[in-house]
Amino acid sequence: MGDRVLVVEDDERLGRQVRDSLAEAGYEPIWLRDGKAVGTELAAGASLIVLDLMLPGEHGLDVLKRLRRDSDVPVLVLSARNETADKVRALKLGADDYVTKPFWPDELLARVAARLRRPTLQRDATVRVGELAVDLEQRRVALAGETVDLTRVEFDLLAALARRLGAAVSRAWLAEHVLNPDREGGERTLDVHMSRLRKKLGPAASAIATVWGVGYRLEPPSR
Amino acid sequence: MTLRRRLILTLVLTAAPLLAGLLWLRSELLQRTMEDALRDSILARMDAGGRERCEQDPVAFGSRRFRRRERDETAPPVRAPWSERRSARTRFLPPLLQAYDRSFQPADPTAPELPEPLRATLAAGDETAALRRDGGVLVAVRMPWDEGPCAVVAAFRPDPPTFDTPPSLLVGALALCAGFLAAVWLASSPVVRRIRALADDVRRSAAARYAEPVREAGSDEVTLLARAFNEAGREVRAHLSEVEEREATLRTFVANTTHDVMLPLTVLQGHISNLRRGTGASGADEPQLAAAAEEAHYIGSLLQNLAAASKLEGGRPLERHPLDMAALVERVMARHRPVASAAGVALDHAVPEGALWTEGDVTLVEQAVGNVVHNAIRHNRAGGHVAVVLDEAGKEAFRLSVADDGPGVPEGQRDRLGEPRFRTDEARQRHPDGLGLGLSIARDVAARHGFTLRFAANEPHGLRVELSGPRVSAETL
Numbered sequence: 162m163g164d165r166v167l168v169v170e171d172d173e174r175l176g177r178q179v180r181d182s183l184a185e186a187g188y189e190p191i192w193l194r195d196g197k198a199v200g201t202e203l204a205a206g207a208s209l210i211v212l213d214l215m216l217p218g219e220h221g222l223d224v225l226k227r228l229r230r231d232s233d234v235p236v237l238v239l240s241a242r243n244e245t246a247d248k249v250r251a252l253k254l255g256a257d258d259y260v261t262k263p264f265w266p267d268e269l270l271a272r273v274a275a276r277l278r279r280p281t282l283q284r285d286a287t288v289r290v291g292e293l294a295v296d297l298e299q300r301r302v303a304l305a306g307e308t309v310d311l312t313r314v315e316f317d318l319l320a321a322l323a324r325r326l327g328a329a330v331s332r333a334w335l336a337e338h339v340l341n342p343d344r345e346g347g348e349r350t351l352d353v354h355m356s357r358l359r360k361k362l363g364p365a366a367s368a369i370a371t372v373w374g375v376g377y378r379l380e381p382p383s384r
Numbered sequence: 385m386t387l388r389r390r391l392i393l394t395l396v397l398t399a400a401p402l403l404a405g406l407l408w409l410r411s412e413l414l415q416r417t418m419e420d421a422l423r424d425s426i427l428a429r430m431d432a433g434g435r436e437r438c439e440q441d442p443v444a445f446g447s448r449r450f451r452r453r454e455r456d457e458t459a460p461p462v463r464a465p466w467s468e469r470r471s472a473r474t475r476f477l478p479p480l481l482q483a484y485d486r487s488f489q490p491a492d493p494t495a496p497e498l499p500e501p502l503r504a505t506l507a508a509g510d511e512t513a514a515l516r517r518d519g520g521v522l523v524a525v526r527m528p529w530d531e532g533p534c535a536v537v538a539a540f541r542p543d544p545p546t547f548d549t550p551p552s553l554l555v556g557a558l559a560l561c562a563g564f565l566a567a568v569w570l571a572s573s574p575v576v577r578r579i580r581a582l583a584d585d586v587r588r589s590a591a592a593r594y595a596e597p598v599r600e601a602g603s604d605e606v607t608l609l610a611r612a613f614n615e616a617g618r619e620v621r622a623h624l625s626e627v628e629e630r631e632a633t634l635r636t637f638v639a640n641t642t643h644d645v646m647l648p649l650t651v652l653q654g655h656i657s658n659l660r661r662g663t664g665a666s667g668a669d670e671p672q673l674a675a676a677a678e679e680a681h682y683i684g685s686l687l688q689n690l691a692a693a694s695k696l697e698g699g700r701p702l703e704r705h706p707l708d709m710a711a712l713v714e715r716v717m718a719r720h721r722p723v724a725s726a727a728g729v730a731l732d733h734a735v736p737e738g739a740l741w742t743e744g745d746v747t748l749v750e751q752a753v754g755n756v757v758h759n760a761i762r763h764n765r766a767g768g769h770v771a772v773v774l775d776e777a778g779k780e781a782f783r784l785s786v787a788d789d790g791p792g793v794p795e796g797q798r799d800r801l802g803e804p805r806f807r808t809d810e811a812r813q814r815h816p817d818g819l820g821l822g823l824s825i826a827r828d829v830a831a832r833h834g835f836t837l838r839f840a841a842n843e844p845h846g847l848r849v850e851l852s853g854p855r856v857s858a859e860t861l
Contacts, residue, residue, distance in 0.1 A: 241647060245745050262647060268719050375772075
C-alpha cells in the first residue's frame with residue numbers, strides 16, 4: 162500500500178475526484194469533509210495532508226496552525242482565492258506547498274509526488290539505471306559490473322545527471338559546472354564530451370536523453 | 385504681489401493725491417481769505433474818509449506815500465508795475481489803494497492799468513474781482529457809488545511768507561504717511577500670518593486626503609475661509625470614500641465570482657482528465673477531449689489573468705515577499721504539463737539544484753511565467769517542443785527562458801508582443817476568441833518588479849522569451 166494522504170475538502174464532487182485520483186495513483190487517501198475532524202492521531206498516521214482553505218466550521222489556516230503544534234507532516238494547501246497574502250500566510254504557518262484552483266488531477270499528483278519524494282532524494286552514493294551504476298563517492302562507473310574508463314569531464318557530466326536522476330539539467334549549468342571554463346568553455350565542447358561518453362556507455366547510453374532546448378537528462382529506470 | 389505690498393501700494397497711491405489735494409485746498413483757502421481781507425480793508429478804508437480824500441485829490445490819492453519817496457515832479461509820469469505799488473514795509477502797513485473811474489481809467493497817470501480779467505469781471509456786474517500775479521493778489525472793488533474818479537478801487541498785497549507750504553508742514557505730512565504705513569504693516573501682520581498658517585493647514589489636510597480638518601480659530605474672514613475649506617474637504621472626502629467603496633465592492637465581487645467559478649472548473653478539469661484516461665490516446669473522442677482540456681485551461685487562466693489585471697491596474701503597491709523561482713517554475717510546469725500533453729507538445733524544463741530567490745508578488749510572477757509558457761504551448765503544433773530553463777546569471781541575477789519551435793513571430797510584430805490587446809496575425813487566425821491579455825500581463829508584471837522581459841527569435845524557428853531579474857541572497861531572507 163502506498164503513502165497515506167489525508168484529504169480535507171468540503172466539496173463533495175471535488176473531494177471524491179481528489180480521493181479517486183490519489184487512489185488510482187497508488188496512494189491511500191482518507192477524505193475528511195470538515196477541518197475539525199483532522200485530529201492529531203489521523204495526522205500522525207499520514208504521509209501528507211491535502212488541505213482546502215475555505216472549509217466550513219474551522220478555516221483551513223486554523224487547522225494548519227493547530228496541526229503544526231505537534232506535527233511535521235507535509236501539508237499541501239488548496240486555494241481558490243489566488244491571493245498572495247493567503248499563500249504567504251499559509252507558508253508562514255508551516256504549509257509546504259500550495260496548489261491554486263482550478264488544477265488538473267495530474268498537477269495535484271505531481272505536487273504530492275514532489276513533496277513525498279523530496280526527503281529521500283538520492284541518499285545512496287551509487288545511482289543505478291538498468292545495467293549502469295554510477296558510484297558518486299568512488300567516482301567509478303560500471304556497466305553490468307564492468308568498470309568503464311571515463312575522463313574526468315565525462316565522469317562529472319554523468320555524475321551531474323545521476324545526482325538529479327529524472328530531472329533535466331540545462332546545458333548552461335553543465336557547461337559552467339562540469340567543464341573547465343578556462344580551457345574548455347562553450348556548449349559545443351559539451352556536446353563533444355557527451356558524444357564520447359555515449360559511445361563509451363554503448364547501449365546503456367539510451368538512458369541519457371537529449372532534452373530539446375534544455376540539455377540532458379538521465380532517465381530513471383521505468384517501474 | 386503679496387497682500388502686504390498691495391496694501392502699502394494702495395495706501396501710497398491714495399495718500400499722495402490726497403495730500404496734494406489738501407495742500408492745494410489750504411493754499412486756495414488762504415488766498416480766498418486774503419482776497420476777502422483785502423476787499424474788506426479797501427471798503428473799510430474808503431468808508432472811513434477814503435472816498436473824500438480820493439475825490440479831493442484823485443491823482444495823489446493812491447500814490448501819496450509813493451510819490452513822497454520819489455519826489456521827482458519833473459519826470460514824466462511813468463506807470464509803475466503792480467508789484468511796486470505797495471508799502472515799503474508791506475507786512476505791517478495796509479496796502480496802497482489805487483482809484484479808477486467807472487470806465488477803469490485812473491486819475492493818477494503813474495497808476496498801473498487795471499488788468500483785463502479784472503475789468504471783465506467787474507464789467508460783468510461783480511462787486512469784487514481778484515487776480516493772482518507777481519507773487520501776490522490784486523483785488524479790485526466796485527464802490528457803492530458809481531460816480532467820480534474813485535468808483536473802482538484796487539489794491540495789491542504780496543503773499544505773506546507763510547503762504548508757501550512751510551517745510552514743517554511737509555515733514556509732518558511725510559511723518560503722517562510713514563505712520564500710516566507702519567500702521568498698515570502692523571495691522572496686516574496677524575492677518576498675513578493667519579493666512580499663511582491656513583495655507584499650511586490646507587496643504588497638510590490635502591496630503592492626508594482631507595481626513596484632517598484645518599483649524600477654525602477666531603471669528604474673522606480667515607476663519608470663514610477655513611470653514612469653507614473644511615466644508616469642501618468633507619465633500620471631497622465623502623466622494624472619495626464613495627469611489628473607494630465602489631471599487632472595493634467591485635473587487636470583492638470579482639474575487640467572489642472567481643472563487644465560485646474555480647471550484648466547478650477544477651471538477652470539470654477532473655472529468656475531462658478522467659475521460660481522456662478512459663478513452664486513451666487513440667480513442668475516437670481524443671481530439672475533442674484534448675480541445676476541451678485546452679479550453680478549460682484557457683478559461684482558468686483567463687480568470688486568473690483578469691484578477692491579475694485588476695490587481696495591476698488598481699495602482700496599489702506590490703506585495704513583495706521572497707520567492708523561490710525554482711519552486712515557482714516547478715509549479716508552472718506541473719500546471720501546464722496536462723495541457724501540453726493534450727496538445728501533443730513536449731514540455732520540458734530545467735531548474736538549478738536548490739532554491740533561487742528573488743523578491744516579488746508570487747501570484748503575479750507565477751501568473752506571468754504561466755502566461756508565457758501557456759502561450760508557447762498554445763501557439764505550437766502537435767509534435768512541437770517547449771523548453772523552460774531557469775539559470776543563475778552570475779551571482780546577482782536569474783534568467784528564465786521559455787523557447788518553442790512553433791511558427792514564431794515575425795520581427796516586425798515581435799516588438800509589439802506584450803502591448804495591451806496586441807495579437808499577432810497568426811494568433812488571430814488560430815484563436816480568434818483570445819484577448820492578448822496574457823503577454824501584456826507578463827510585461828506589466830515584469831515592469832512592476834523591475835524584471836526584464838525580452839522576445840527573440842528561436843533558431844531555426846519559434847519564439848524565445850527571456851525573463852531576467854535580480855536575485856536576493858538566502859542570507860538576507
